[in-house]
Amino acid sequence: MTDLNTAMCLIISTFEKYAGKEGDKHTLSKLELKELLQNELGELLGKASDKAAVDRIFDDLDSNKDNSVDFAEFGKMIFCLTVMCHEYFCKK
Known part of the structure; x- marks a missing residue:
């Protein structure tokens, strides 16, 4: 498989x-x-153990307000984090 x-x-x-x-x-x-x-993004996010931060992330991701995060909603987060990392490393 490709990368x-x-x-x-x-x-x-x-x-x-x-x-x-x-x-x-x-x-x-x-x-x-x-x-x-x-477990997967703790080093990147830093505040993954902060309940208020997790609540905000969950509420932002749950775009259809069904009290769960589906794969498409999760994928948007992954893409946004990837863009932010790309921008950060391009500046260095």
């Missing part, structure tokens, strides 16, 4: 690793999202 195909597979498998622990295997609950943020 990009591998990256996409890793994003999908990471989502699936955390989704469904509390119910629907196609969405993340707030607790599942918090665990994912802490």
Whole structure:
């Protein structure tokens, strides 16, 4: 597989690793999202253990307000974080 195909597979498998622990295997609950943020993005986000920060992230991601984060909503976060990292490293 190409590097990009591998990256996409890793994003999908990471989502699936955390989704469904509390119910629907196609969405993340707030607790599942918090665990994912802490375990997978803790160094990047820094405040992944801050309940208020996780609540804000969850509310921002849950665009359809169904009290869960689906893969498309999760993907938007991953893309935004990737853009921010790209911009940061381009400035260095």
